[in-house]
Amino acid sequence: MLIPRVMNSHPITKLSVFHIISGDLWAGAEAMAFNLLSHLKDYIDLDLVVILLNEGKLANNLRKIGTTVHVIDEREHSFLEILRRTRSIMQTSPPVLIHSHRYKENILATLAAGFNRDIKLISTQHGLPEVASECSTLANRITSKANFHILSRYFTRTVAVSADVKNALVKHYAFSKERVESIHNGIEIPDVTLSRQKTGTFIIGSSGRLFPVKDYPLMVEIAAAVVATNGEEVYFQLAGEGPERPAIEAMIQRYKLQDRFDLKGHQDDMDTFYRGIDIYLNTSVHEGIPMTILEALARGIPVIAPAVGGIREIITDGVEGFLIESRNPEAFAAKCLLLWKDNELRERMSKAARERAEAAFSAEKMAEKYYRLYRSIVPENRQRHWQTTDTVNWAQ
Numbered sequence: 350m351l352i353p354r355v356m357n358s359h360p361i362t363k364l365s366v367f368h369i370i371s372g373d374l375w376a377g378a379e380a381m382a383f384n385l386l387s388h389l390k391d392y393i394d395l396d397l398v399v400i401l402l403n404e405g406k407l408a409n410n411l412r413k414i415g416t417t418v419h420v421i422d423e424r425e426h427s428f429l430e431i432l433r434r435t436r437s438i439m440q441t442s443p444p445v446l447i448h449s450h451r452y453k454e455n456i457l458a459t460l461a462a463g464f465n466r467d468i469k470l471i472s473t474q475h476g477l478p479e480v481a482s483e484c485s486t487l488a489n490r491i492t493s494k495a496n497f498h499i500l501s502r503y504f505t506r507t508v509a510v511s512a513d514v515k516n517a518l519v520k521h522y523a524f525s526k527e528r529v530e531s532i533h534n535g536i537e538i539p540d541v542t543l544s545r546q547k548t549g550t551f552i553i554g555s556s557g558r559l560f561p562v563k564d565y566p567l568m569v570e571i572a573a574a575v576v577a578t579n580g581e582e583v584y585f586q587l588a589g590e591g592p593e594r595p596a597i598e599a600m601i602q603r604y605k606l607q608d609r610f611d612l613k614g615h616q617d618d619m620d621t622f623y624r625g626i627d628i629y630l631n632t633s634v635h636e637g638i639p640m641t642i643l644e645a646l647a648r649g650i651p652v653i654a655p656a657v658g659g660i661r662e663i664i665t666d667g668v669e670g671f672l673i674e675s676r677n678p679e680a681f682a683a684k685c686l687l688l689w690k691d692n693e694l695r696e697r698m699s700k701a702a703r704e705r706a707e708a709a710f711s712a713e714k715m716a717e718k719y720y721r722l723y724r725s726i727v728p729e730n731r732q733r734h735w736q737t738t739d740t741v742n743w744a745q
Contacts, residue, residue: 370451
């Protein structure tokens with residue numbers, strides 16, 4: 350990784366970079382933002398400031414690594430007050446670049462920058478909007494359209510987390526190809542793969558928000574198909590919370606899977622969760638670059654997932670796991686049973702999964718790509734404006 354380190358060479362040209370993030374949950378976008386910021390802080394020529402709209406796990410984790418964090422709680426302040434306070438912070442520490450992460454934050458970044466063309470705007474598009482589902486409301490569709498209008502018109506770059514998302518922005522949402530970058534999400538790679546807890550059972554697990562786009566009812570149907578095919582030692586675990594939980598519970602009862610399907614709820618200790626499973630199962634209708642799949646790969650867990658969205662950029666079918674072209678539960682169940690029965694295949698995929706995560710999806714590599722993007726879009730004269738008396742040497 351290319352990191353500027355202080356030595357006797359030439360002056361640093363510093364960039365003041367603001368991140369604006371909701372921080373209300375700890376989901377994929379928040380985990381990605383934390384991984385990114387935890388490595389960007391290693392670049393001594395970046396001045397990082399984070400504005401969060403909620404107290405929570407992200408705020409606490411950022412403080413622990415020494416990041417400057419301002420929380421303007423949206424539960425206590427109107428949007429206009431949040432905007433006023435954001436502008437006040439910007440006057441104290443003027444940014445040359447603002448990086449936002451969701452539609453609300455994109456609007457705030459745009460209004461906070463105002464008509465100052467010297468402030469560059471970047472947003473990360475973590476996935477595609479859930480506007481095609483039956484649960485999509487008119488308000489959701491209007492919000493999505495307004496968000497993309499703002500991004501395509503006022504932002505210097507929109508970063509898509511996968512090539513699939515980038516292609517959709519260009520082809521279906523009228524983004525200029527030159528103003529969309531594709532940078533994959535990255536995660537912290539554990540020092541070693543986790544040792545599976547020996548329980549005498551085979552466990553297939555998944556984790557995420559219990560929202561319609563994740564399609565966890567399909568996971569219940571897959572479990573029913575596995576159990577019906579003499580998968581007597583196979584159990585299922587699902588970690589996470591969300592509005593779909595009652596429907597999932599009802600399906601578990603309907604298929605009489607109460608003893609085989611465990612809804613574990615929110616999990617703070619995900620390492621323990623991953624240590625307890627043999628296969629990671631994803632059933633999403635669409636994904637960008639799901640952090641949970643990357644986390645499973647990094648821990649040497651084979652993945653079975655639908656061939657949709659950015660998942661096709663992570664998994665090679667038959668190498669780190671299996672990609673399923675249909676949404677037929679029997680097709681998923683067949684691959685689950687294959688890995689249950691074939692220890693040698695499972696071990697081979699486990700090794701390939703770990704290697705894939707190390708080679709392509711580390712947080713360090715992700716941060717370097719964002720760093721180079723920041724530097725590339727800020728004019729040289731604005732970089733010199735932030736020059737300090739420190740000296741620097743560039744080292745790998």
